[in-house]
Amino acid sequence: LSELEALMERMKRLQEDKEDEEASQEEMATRFEKEKKESLLVISGGICAFLVQFSFDDEIVSTDVSRYVEDPGFGYKDFARRGEDHLPTFRAQDYTWENHGFSLVNRLYSDIGHLLDEKFRMVYNLTYNTMATHEDVDTTTLRRALFNYVHCMYGIRYDDYDYGEVNQLLERSLKVYIKTVTCYPERTTKRMYDSYWRQFKHSEKVHVNLLLMEARMQAELLYALRAITRHLT
Numbered sequence: 001l002s003e004l005e006a007l008m009e010r011m012k013r014l015q016e017d018k019e020d021e022e023a024s025q026e027e028m029a030t031r032f033e034k035e036k037k038e039s040l041l042v043i044s045g046g047i048c049a050f051l052v053q054f055s056f057d058d059e060i061v062s063t064d065v066s067r068y069v070e071d072p073g074f075g076y077k078d079f080a081r082r083g084e085d086h087l088p089t090f091r092a093q094d095y096t097w098e099n100h101g102f103s104l105v106n107r108l109y110s111d112i113g114h115l116l117d118e119k120f121r122m123v124y125n126l127t128y129n130t131m132a133t134h135e136d137v138d139t140t141t142l143r144r145a146l147f148n149y150v151h152c153m154y155g156i157r158y159d160d161y162d163y164g165e166v167n168q169l170l171e172r173s174l175k176v177y178i179k180t181v182t183c184y185p186e187r188t189t190k191r192m193y194d195s196y197w198r199q200f201k202h203s204e205k206v207h208v209n210l211l212l213m214e215a216r217m218q219a220e221l222l223y224a225l226r227a228i229t230r231h232l233t
Contacts, residue, residue, distance in 0.1 A: 004132050004199040010168050011141050023162050031163040032152065036087055039153045040078050042172075042179045076183035090156045090222065097218055101225040108228075116221075123214045126207055132199045145169045146208060150182055150215035156222065171196075181209060182216050 106113030131137045
């Protein structure tokens with residue numbers, strides 16, 4: 001099977017399995033913890049491999065960001081140290097964007113919550129119902145896996161989501177791309193962009209980037225707004 005056909009087959013199988021039997025809460029929690037720990041290892045194993053593979057025929061741009069920021073050393077750091085047994089988890093049900101963050105940010109800055117919410121929903125729901133040359137395809141499962149994987153990298157867990165879907169739908173090379181774009185965008189190269197989902201249209205792959213950026217922004221807002229809420233109360 002081609003990459004595209006294999007992905008569509010996995011999506012179909014996931015839907016059938018979900019209709020037959022749902023995973024228990026304990027199983028879903030275990031799968032999340034496994035995915036969260038594995039996401040910490042993606043950088044050391046994956047990005048280095050990409051850089052080695054592409055450094056000979058791809059220009060790796062070393063961006064000087066000092067002209068744009070006061071602290072050039074400021075950047076993404078994994079939310080937990082590798083090797084730790086008990087990694088922190090942000091349970092989305094305890095503090096959600098819809099029920100908590102939206103109203104707080106609107107109170108702090110009038111109407112900004114509505115604008116942010118519209119942006120999140122528009123990017124998340126954007127679809128042409130296509131996958132490459134295939135039409136009338138429901139891509140909800142795939143879009144949800146992309147969005148939730150970014151939140152998983154930030155330690156955010158949705159109790160009603162089966163993180164087994166992430167491992168089945170997102171191959172390791174795509175996970176490497178996701179973490180690079182989300183956490184280290186300055187390291188992203190065109191070759192990395194071209195290396196995954198080769199049969200997909202550019203508009204579909206650009207949508208992936210938009211999903212990743214919006215998921216990251218929402219994750220950052222959830223942490224910040226939860227901290228503000230705790231301070232105010």
